[in-house]
Amino acid sequence: MPNQSIRTYLTTKWAFAYLIALLFLLFAMTIGISFGSVSVPIPALIQIIGKEFFHLPISVEPDVMLTNIVMNIRLPRVLLAGLVGASLAIAGAAFQGLLRNPLADPYTLGISSGASVGAVLTLFLNISLPLIGLYTLPTLSIMFSLLTIFCVLTFARKMDRSMKVETIILTGIIFSSFLSAFISLMIALTGEELRQIIGWLMGSVSMRGWNYIAIILPFFIIGSLILIMNTQELNAMTFGEDRAKHLGVNVQRRKMWILIAGSILTGAAVAVSGTIGFVGLVIPHLVRRIWGPDHKHLLPLSLLVGSGFLILADLVARTIIAPSELPIGVITSLIGAPAFALILLKRRREG
Amino acid sequence: MLEVKGLTGGYGNKAVLDSVSFDVHKGELFGILGPNGSGKTTLLSMLSGVLDYKVGSIRIRGRDLKEYSAKHLAQVIAVLPQHSSLAFSYTVKETVSLGRYAHQTGWFHSWTSEDEVIVQRVMKQTGVADFQDLHFERLSGGERQRVLLAQALAQEPEILFLDEPTNHLDLSYQKELLDLMRKMAKELELTVISIFHDLNLAGLYCDRLMLLEKGQIQVINVPNEVLQQERIQEVYRTTIEKHPHPALPKPQMFIVPEKHVCDFAPLEINETYLTVGTEIIQLNSPIPLRTMSSGVTGSGTGWHQHFVNRHVHRDYNYEDHFAEMADFLKTHGFEPQETVGMMTAVFLDTVAFKFLRDDDFSVFIIVTAGVGNAIDASLADQHSWISTPGTINTWIFVNGHMAEEAFIHSIVTATEAKVKALHDLRVLDKVTNTVATGTSTDSILIAATQRGKALQYAGTITPLGKLISRGVYDCTVEAIKKNRKRIEEL
Numbered sequence: 134m135p136n137q138s139i140r141t142y143l144t145t146k147w148a149f150a151y152l153i154a155l156l157f158l159l160f161a162m163t164i165g166i167s168f169g170s171v172s173v174p175i176p177a178l179i180q181i182i183g184k185e186f187f188h189l190p191i192s193v194e195p196d197v198m199l200t201n202i203v204m205n206i207r208l209p210r211v212l213l214a215g216l217v218g219a220s221l222a223i224a225g226a227a228f229q230g231l232l233r234n235p236l237a238d239p240y241t242l243g244i245s246s247g248a249s250v251g252a253v254l255t256l257f258l259n260i261s262l263p264l265i266g267l268y269t270l271p272t273l274s275i276m277f278s279l280l281t282i283f284c285v286l287t288f289a290r291k292m293d294r295s296m297k298v299e300t301i302i303l304t305g306i307i308f309s310s311f312l313s314a315f316i317s318l319m320i321a322l323t324g325e326e327l328r329q330i331i332g333w334l335m336g337s338v339s340m341r342g343w344n345y346i347a348i349i350l351p352f353f354i355i356g357s358l359i360l361i362m363n364t365q366e367l368n369a370m371t372f373g374e375d376r377a378k379h380l381g382v383n384v385q386r387r388k389m390w391i392l393i394a395g396s397i398l399t400g401a402a403v404a405v406s407g408t409i410g411f412v413g414l415v416i417p418h419l420v421r422r423i424w425g426p427d428h429k430h431l432l433p434l435s436l437l438v439g440s441g442f443l444i445l446a447d448l449v450a451r452t453i454i455a456p457s458e459l460p461i462g463v464i465t466s467l468i469g470a471p472a473f474a475l476i477l478l479k480r481r482r483e484g
Numbered sequence: 485m486l487e488v489k490g491l492t493g494g495y496g497n498k499a500v501l502d503s504v505s506f507d508v509h510k511g512e513l514f515g516i517l518g519p520n521g522s523g524k525t526t527l528l529s530m531l532s533g534v535l536d537y538k539v540g541s542i543r544i545r546g547r548d549l550k551e552y553s554a555k556h557l558a559q560v561i562a563v564l565p566q567h568s569s570l571a572f573s574y575t576v577k578e579t580v581s582l583g584r585y586a587h588q589t590g591w592f593h594s595w596t597s598e599d600e601v602i603v604q605r606v607m608k609q610t611g612v613a614d615f616q617d618l619h620f621e622r623l624s625g626g627e628r629q630r631v632l633l634a635q636a637l638a639q640e641p642e643i644l645f646l647d648e649p650t651n652h653l654d655l656s657y658q659k660e661l662l663d664l665m666r667k668m669a670k671e672l673e674l675t676v677i678s679i680f681h682d683l684n685l686a687g688l689y690c691d692r693l694m695l696l697e698k699g700q701i702q703v704i705n706v707p708n709e710v711l712q713q714e715r716i717q718e719v720y721r722t723t724i725e726k727h728p729h730p731a732l733p734k735p736q737m738f739i740v741p742e743k744h745v746c747d748f749a750p751l752e753i754n755e756t757y758l759t760v761g762t763e764i765i766q767l768n769s770p771i772p773l774r775t776m777s778s779g780v781t782g783s784g785t786g787w788h789q790h791f792v793n794r795h796v797h798r799d800y801n802y803e804d805h806f807a808e809m810a811d812f813l814k815t816h817g818f819e820p821q822e823t824v825g826m827m828t829a830v831f832l833d834t835v836a837f838k839f840l841r842d843d844d845f846s847v848f849i850i851v852t853a854g855v856g857n858a859i860d861a862s863l864a865d866q867h868s869w870i871s872t873p874g875t876i877n878t879w880i881f882v883n884g885h886m887a888e889e890a891f892i893h894s895i896v897t898a899t900e901a902k903v904k905a906l907h908d909l910r911v912l913d914k915v916t917n918t919v920a921t922g923t924s925t926d927s928i929l930i931a932a933t934q935r936g937k938a939l940q941y942a943g944t945i946t947p948l949g950k951l952i953s954r955g956v957y958d959c960t961v962e963a964i965k966k967n968r969k970r971i972e973e974l
Contacts, residue, residue, distance in 0.1 A: 233571035371571050381559070
C-alpha cells in the first residue's frame with residue numbers, strides 16, 4: 134500500500150519535527166537556568182528540579198543558595214521568557230496566515246504598541262479595576278491591542294480595498310509611531326525616571342517573579358487554544374477570504390476569533406514584558422521555511438520554537454554585557470529587523 | 485436544483501443585476517454569457533454566497549441560500565475561481581485536501597481515510613496526482629487551474645460554479661476540462677453553472693445558455709437559439725458570423741477582423757495571372773480566394789491562392805492519387821494546403837479561357853475538355869465505376885463578393901451550360917449511344933476574390949449567372965473543338 138507508506142512517512146516527519154522543537158526548547162531552558170552570574174551545574178539543576186517539583190527522594194541535599202537562585206530567580210524568568218516568546222510567535226503565525234502576509238506580526242502591525250499604551254496607562258497611573266485586580270494590567274493591554282488591530286485594519290481597508298501586504302504594514306507603522314509618541318507623552322507627564330521606562334519599553338523579563346507567570350498563563354492557554362482550533366480555517370484563508378468562504382469557512386466569525394486570540398496573546402505578553410519586537414515575524418517564517426506552511430503544524434511548532442528562542446535571547450541579553458543587562462527587545466530587534474528586510478527583499482524579487 | 489427569482493443587487497448602492505430569474509435543473513450544464521460588465525461575475529458571487537443581495541431570492545435544493553451555514557453550503561456548492569493567488573506555498577496535495585474542510589467535523593478536523601480516498605480520486609480525475617508533492621506556486625497557470633478544480637471536486641458538491649474555466653488552459657486542457665464537466669453532469673448528475681467568454685465553447689458543451697445584457701436576462705434557451713448572429717452582434721456590439729460546426733450540429737460564431745484599406749484595393753483575376761504549360765496550367769492569385777471545388781487537392785470549401793490543372797497520362801493509375809498529387813505539387817513549389825489541384829488527360833494546349841465583364845464585376849473562365857469517356861447521366865447505371873482523371877475541368881474566377889448560396893448557384897449554372905455545350909456538339913455516350921451530359925470525372929472550381937460588389941445569387945438569369953452560362957458554354961465548346969482537332973492531327 135503506497136498510501137500507507139506515505140502516511141507513515143508523514144507521521145514520522147511531523148513526529149520528528151515536534152521532537153526537534155521540543156529538544157530545542159528543553160536545551161534553551163536548561164542553559165537558560167544554568168548560565169548567569171552564578172552558574173548552576175546541570176547535575177545540581179536536575180537535583181533541584183527533581184526535589185522541588187517531583188519530590189523525589191534525593192539523598193544529596195542541594196545547595197540552598199542554588200535552590201534559591203533556580204526557584205526564585207532563574208526558573209520564573211526562563212518560564213516567563215518562554216511564555217512570552219510562545220505567545221508572540223503563535224500570534225505572529227496566525228496574523229500572517231489571516232492577512233496572507235509574511236511580514237505581519239504583533240510588532241509590525243502596531244498591536245504591541247497598542248498593548249503598551251494599555252500597560253503604561255495601568256502601570257504609571259496605577260489603575261486597578263475592581264474585581265479583577267492583578268489582571269487589570271493584561272486586561273487593559275488586551276483591550277488596547279484589540280482596539281489597535283481593528284483601527285489598523287479599518288484604516289488599511291480604507292486606503293486600499295485589496296489590503297495589499299505593504300499597505301497593512303505601512304498602516305501598522307503609522308499607528309505604531311503615533312502610539313509610541315503617545316506613550317512618551319504620558320511618561321513625560323508622569324515625570325518618572327526615563328531610563329527605567331525605556332528599559333521597560335524595550336522589553337524585559339527580569340525580576341518579574343511567579344506573579345507575572347500567573348498573569349500571562351491563563352491568557353496564553355486561552356489564546357493558543359483558540360488559534361489551534363482555527364488552523365484549517367487559517368489554511369483556507371491563505372487562498373483569500375472569498376475562496377475560504379467557498380470552501381465552507383465562516384469567514385467573518387473565524388476572522389474575529391483569530392484577531393481576538395492574537396490580541397489576547399499579544400496583550401498579555403506585552404503586559405508582562407513590554408514590547409519585544411520581531412519574535413512573531415522571525416519564528417513563523419523560520420518554521421515555515423523548514424516544515425512548510427500548513428498551519429496545523431506551523432502554529433504549535435512556532436509556539437515551541439518561539440519559546441526556546443526568547444529564552445536564549447534573554448540569556449544573551451543578560452550575559453553579553455554582564456553585570457549590566459540589555460533589554461531583551463534589543464536582541465530580538467537586532468536579529469528581527471534584518472530578517473524583516475530580507476523577507477521584504479525576497480518578496481519584491483519574486484513579485 | 486437552483487431557483488433564482490427577481491434577483492437584484494450589486495456592489496454598494498449600484499445595482500448591477502436587475503430582477504434576474506431563472507431555474508437550473510439537476511445534472512444540467514448551464515452557461516452564462518454576456519459582454520464585460522453585464523453582471524456575470526456579480527451573479528456568480530451572489531449564487532455562491534460570497535456577495536450579499538437585498539432583493540429577490542436564491543433557492544438551492546428548495547432551501548433559501550441564506551438559511552445555509554457556510555459549511556453546509558460548501559457541501560452542496562463548490563466554486564472554481566478564475567484566478568487564485570497564494571500567500572504561502574502549499575503543496576498540491578495540501579491545497580486539494582483543503583477541499584475536504586466542509587466535510588470535516590470536530591474541533592481539530594480529523595483526517596479520515598475517506599477524505600484520503602476522495603482526495604486521491606479527484607487528483608487522478610484532474611490529472612494532478614503526478615505532481616501532488618510539488619508546490620502550488622511553482623505550477624503553470626493551467627496546472628494551478630486544475631489543482632483548484634481538484635480542490636472544488638474534493639468538496640463533493642452537487643452544484644459546481646465555474647468562472648471562465650478555460651481562461652488559463654491550452655486547447656487540449658480546455659477540451660479535457662469541459663469533457664470532464666459534461667461527463668460528471670451526465671453520469672453523476674453534477675449541476676454545472678459556468679461563465680463563458682468563448683461563445684463557441686459554451687455552444688458546444690452547454691445544455692442551455694443564458695445571455696446577460698446590462699444586468700438583465702436577454703434570453704435563456706438552447707445554444708442554437710441563443711447564438712443567433714443578429715442577437716450576438718447587438719449584445720456584444722461587434723461584427724460576427726455564424727456558421728455550423730464542421731462535425732457537430734452546433735453553432736459557431738466567428739469574429740471578423742476590421743479590414744485594412746489594402747484589403748479593399750480592387751483586384752481582377754484575369755489572363756495575366758494564368759500560365760499555360762505542357763505539364764500544368766497554373767493560376768497564381770496575389771491573395772487567397774474563397775473557393776468551392778471538387779479538385780483532387782483543396783476540395784470542398786476553403787481559401788486557396790494557387791490553382792493547378794495537371795496533365796497526366798491516360799493510363800495514370802495510383803493507389804493513393806491524393807498523396808501522389810500532393811507530392812507532385814510540392815516538387816513544383818506549391819503548398820498543397822494553399823492549392824486547388826485537378827488532373828486531366830487532355831493536352832493542355834487545347835485549353836479555352838474567356839474574360840467577361842458586367843458593370844461592376846467580372847468573371848474569368850478556364851476550361852479543358854476531353855470527351856473520351858463522355859457519359860449520359862440519365863443512363864449512368866450502365867457504366868462500371870472506374871476513377872479516371874477528370875476530363876472536363878471548369879474553373880470559374882469571380883471578381884466580386886459572393887454569398888455562399890451564389891457558389892452553389894454557380895455550380896448548377898455552370899453544369900447546365902456544360903450540358904448544353906455537349907448537347908449542341910452532339911457528344912455521344914459510347915455505351916448507350918445517347919447524347920452525353922458530361923464525363924465520368926468532371927471537376928469544377930468556383931473561386932471568388934470576395935472584394936467589390938456583393939453577389940447574392942448566380943442562377944441562370946441573374947447578372948452573374950448570365951456571365952457564367954455564357955463563358956462556360958463558349959469555353960467548353962471551344963475546348964472540345966480544339967481537342968477534337970488535336971486528336972485528328974495525331
